[in-house]
Amino acid sequence: MKWSGEPRAYALVADQTPKHSETKHWTRFLNQDTAFFLGAGKIANFLQAPVLYVAMRRIRRGHYSVRLTVLAEPPYDVGSDVLISERYARTLEQEILASPSDWLWLQKKWKYPKLPNE
Secondary structure (H helix, E strand, C coil): CCCCCCCCCCCCCCCCCCCCCCCCEEEEECCEEEEECCHHHHHHHHHCCCEEEEEEEEEECCEEEEEEEEEECCCCCCCHHHHHHHHHHHHHHHHHHHCHHHCCCCCCCCCCCCCCCC
16 A cells, blocks of 8 residues: 555455454345455545456457456545445346356355344
């Protein structure tokens, strides 16, 4: 973050599950309660930077198309980290449902259930 005033891009791989102790956003994702990180929204708010979703689609073996979708743009309000996380979850879900064979789940996305007070 010390170079926040210089042009640069930050990429987050957000398919992991937050730890129990971390602040997270719970939403329905693929028909299950699922926890998502809030980091992208926090970084975007700090940097006052747009958030882009990078979608990759396999055309054929060794050939892919890439599409960028704007999820959010500054200025950000209070709670924008939750809004960004929710938009990410909805966009990711649409991508998975549109082409399920392109998705390989190597880790357990649903490691623990949502607690009643979360």
